[in-house]
Amino acid sequence: MSMARNEILRRIRAGLRDVPASEQPGDISIARAYRHAGMPAGPELIERFAERVAEYKATVQRVSAAGLPAAIADACARRGVRRLVVPTDLPPEWVPAGVELLPDTGLSHAQLDQSDGVLTGCALGVAQTGTIILDAGAAQGRRVITLLPDYHLCVIRADQIVDLVPEAVDRLAPAVRAARRPITLISGPSATSDIELNRVEGVHGPRTLEVLIVDG
Amino acid sequence: MKHTGLPTTPISFYESAKLALADTQLRRNMGKATQTIRAKRASVVGELPDWEALREAGRAIKQRTLRHLDDYLIQLEAAVQAAGGQVYWARDAHEANQIVTQIVQRHGAREVVKVKSLTTDEIGLNAALAAAGVSAVETDLAELIIQLAGESSSHILVPAIHKNRAEIRELFMRTLGVSELSDEPSALAAVARTHLRRKFLSAPVAISGANFAVAETGTVCVVESEGNGRMCLTLPPVLVSIMGIEKVIPSWHDLEVFLQLLPRSSTGERMNPYTSLWTGVTPGDGPQEFHLVLLDNGRSNVLADTIGRQTLNCIRCSACLNICPVYERTGGHAYNSVYPGPIGAILTPQLVGVDKAGSLPYASSLCGACYDVCPVKINIPEVLVHMRARVVRKKQASLLGQFDPEHVAMQGLQRMFEHPALYERAQQLARLGQWPLVRGDAIPFVPGPLGGWTAMRDLFPVADQTFREWWRTRR
Numbered sequence: 001m002s003m004a005r006n007e008i009l010r011r012i013r014a015g016l017r018d019v020p021a022s023e024q025p026g027d028i029s030i031a032r033a034y035r036h037a038g039m040p041a042g043p044e045l046i047e048r049f050a051e052r053v054a055e056y057k058a059t060v061q062r063v064s065a066a067g068l069p070a071a072i073a074d075a076c077a078r079r080g081v082r083r084l085v086v087p088t089d090l091p092p093e094w095v096p097a098g099v100e101l102l103p104d105t106g107l108s109h110a111q112l113d114q115s116d117g118v119l120t121g122c123a124l125g126v127a128q129t130g131t132i133i134l135d136a137g138a139a140q141g142r143r144v145i146t147l148l149p150d151y152h153l154c155v156i157r158a159d160q161i162v163d164l165v166p167e168a169v170d171r172l173a174p175a176v177r178a179a180r181r182p183i184t185l186i187s188g189p190s191a192t193s194d195i196e197l198n199r200v201e202g203v204h205g206p207r208t209l210e211v212l213i214v215d216g
Numbered sequence: 217m218k219h220t221g222l223p224t225t226p227i228s229f230y231e232s233a234k235l236a237l238a239d240t241q242l243r244r245n246m247g248k249a250t251q252t253i254r255a256k257r258a259s260v261v262g263e264l265p266d267w268e269a270l271r272e273a274g275r276a277i278k279q280r281t282l283r284h285l286d287d288y289l290i291q292l293e294a295a296v297q298a299a300g301g302q303v304y305w306a307r308d309a310h311e312a313n314q315i316v317t318q319i320v321q322r323h324g325a326r327e328v329v330k331v332k333s334l335t336t337d338e339i340g341l342n343a344a345l346a347a348a349g350v351s352a353v354e355t356d357l358a359e360l361i362i363q364l365a366g367e368s369s370s371h372i373l374v375p376a377i378h379k380n381r382a383e384i385r386e387l388f389m390r391t392l393g394v395s396e397l398s399d400e401p402s403a404l405a406a407v408a409r410t411h412l413r414r415k416f417l418s419a420p421v422a423i424s425g426a427n428f429a430v431a432e433t434g435t436v437c438v439v440e441s442e443g444n445g446r447m448c449l450t451l452p453p454v455l456v457s458i459m460g461i462e463k464v465i466p467s468w469h470d471l472e473v474f475l476q477l478l479p480r481s482s483t484g485e486r487m488n489p490y491t492s493l494w495t496g497v498t499p500g501d502g503p504q505e506f507h508l509v510l511l512d513n514g515r516s517n518v519l520a521d522t523i524g525r526q527t528l529n530c531i532r533c534s535a536c537l538n539i540c541p542v543y544e545r546t547g548g549h550a551y552n553s554v555y556p557g558p559i560g561a562i563l564t565p566q567l568v569g570v571d572k573a574g575s576l577p578y579a580s581s582l583c584g585a586c587y588d589v590c591p592v593k594i595n596i597p598e599v600l601v602h603m604r605a606r607v608v609r610k611k612q613a614s615l616l617g618q619f620d621p622e623h624v625a626m627q628g629l630q631r632m633f634e635h636p637a638l639y640e641r642a643q644q645l646a647r648l649g650q651w652p653l654v655r656g657d658a659i660p661f662v663p664g665p666l667g668g669w670t671a672m673r674d675l676f677p678v679a680d681q682t683f684r685e686w687w688r689t690r691r
Binding site: 004005007008009011012013014015016017018019023025028029030031032033034035052056106109110113126128129130131136142143144147165166168169170173176177180181182183184185186187188189190191192193194195196197198200201202203204205206 | 245248249252253265266269270272273276277279280283284285286287288289290299304305306307311355356357358361374376377380381384401402404405406408409412413416417432433434435441442443444446447450451461466468469471472473475476483485486487488489490491492493494495496498500501502510512516517519520522
């Protein structure tokens with residue numbers, strides 16, 4: 001195996017004969033003239049995030065901190081959720097009454113598959129693209145719990161929303177560099193455009209994504 | 217028109233394209249699809265005031281990566297290993313297939329699930345696994361469609377772009393044992409969901425490609441839409457990812473550029489529905505074994521050509537296919553390679569050699585639209601012309617090539633251009649000789665060995681009075 005490694009590296013170096021030995025990667029300048037900061041925090045940013053998430057056929061609702069538990073309970077009732085998967089560190093006040101709670105203490109794939117939905121928080125939201133980002137941090141749990149249940153109810157605080165992709169990538173850096181946590185970017189529910197380029201929501205992931213934005 | 221992977225025998229785009237052009241259903245499907253996606257791309261690209269700055273950053277990051285590829289690969293290897301993954305190097309398709317087969321066999325798997333991956337198509341992984349008694353199940357809807365149909369991909373992003381809903385409905389009813397099925401895309405997708413979910417839950421090994429891999433952190437990235445990627449990357453306990461060596465990018469922050477360039481250029485979306493990023497293995501979360509295969513398979517040859525090198529900038533977005541007037545009419549199969557369209561026309565002959573795919577650099581009108589849309593600024597027309605020169609040089613080097621009518625004619629032209637008197641005499645002769653061929657303002661057909669020139673284009677007749685003659689009358 002190391003024979004292949006040496007051979008490939010030798011071929012690459014031979015192929016790069018035109019690159020002076022003294023050249024360092026940093027010598028090739030990268031003009032990063034693109035935008036690094038977008039719209040500042042505020043009602044306009046939240047509005048744009050809500051709009052863009054909704055354009056992906058996700059359901060978006062803005063709620064107050066005080067109104068959150070009721071909004072969660074409402075959403076679950078509307079969907080007929082009886083068995084709800086939650087990460088073990090979900091804030092206790094989010095837990096809706098009247099549903100069977102399945103805290104993820106290592107649920108099997110079959111248990112997750114047979115649940116009605118999952119409730120999580122998230123790490124970030126990106127307004128420009130209508131994206132929700134999970135980084136396995138607080139109130140998010142394992143990757144699989146937001147994948148197998150057919151319904152994902154996701155709570156995001158207004159202060160977790162940024163405008164641009166570079167702002168999000170910047171905020172995620174510590175989770176990757178230090179903690180090597182897995183990251184999932186979600187933009188609307190699962191979708192395909194493979195048949196005559198018609199967009200169809202819901203192929204393999206959750207077919208319904210509902211987002212509650214906690215605003216003030 | 218079936219093929220697997222990259223061409224191993226000489227093929228002619230000209231012949232394949234003629235067959236494709238005769239298929240009117242194909243042309244209707246292709247025309248509709250490419251026009252739809254072009255419009256979507258243009259609209260989301262137009263939303264970004266900094267699009268050109270992003271393109272330039274993307275190009276520069278790739279240039280930096282490629283000029284120091286050895287260093288970045290070594291850095292990536294160390295970072296993946298430090299995060300609990302294993303790294304393998306494969307010189308060619310055979311070696312890569314062997315590595316993957318061994319991993320699969322070590323876990324006793326008879327069936328593996330796959331995320332859509334051009335790289336695994338390139339090396340013919342499914343056939344290699346089948347030979348070892350392992351069936352590889354494609355889980356992307358379009359890949360599943362063509363796998364069930366026993367066909368090959370015709371587009372790098374939407375491989376079943378050449379099939380319409382009626383054809384897909386008929387296929388699913390025949391192969392998946394469904395008796396009642398409408399041709400609504402949502403109904404067709406639902407059938408695939410049921411069929412595949414059992415497989416996701418039971419497969420012990422998943423196989424994927426990689427869109428990007430970050431040297432600094434060892435993070436691998438897969439961009440997708442359907443959730444089949446997340447399923448494969450999360451559920452099976454063992455994950456094997458195969459990436460071309462050019463997919464490495466230097467730092468975490470470089471992702472911010474490509475995560476903007478790729479979705480908008482490929483599906484015409486602001487962001488694709490799902491992107492998964494993982495760094496080695498995470499205890500208790502996702503696969504507990506991660507194997508990363510670094511594949512050369514001709515890429516170091518491409519690197520060695522200083523003009524061709526930019527081809528390795530490619531992030532497989534397919535914007536060049538969708539904009540290309542040639543691709544739009546012939547579809548992807550005519551290119552006889554997993555890499556069709558303008559990018560395939562320059563990448564394939566560089567990977568397999570011009571003797572095996574020498575017709576592909578000619579599969580272009582050189583209109584330059586592909587260069588304009590390329591998110592990493594690959595100057596495809598420049599590389600096309602460069603590759604044509606390589607094809608000609610290769611031909612001239614052979615004895616047969618010496619007597620090729622085109623070569624002989626070009627040699628004659630060269631002598632003529634060197635001697636003004638000879639040139640003028642030839643013009644006078646041509647003016648006399650051309651009259652039986654001229655139709656209106658053009659010569660639509662030239663007989664004899666040079667007929668190939670006029671098969672695709674008209675010739676301008678020599679004018680009644682040349683510039684030189686006109687100039688003499690002015691003096």
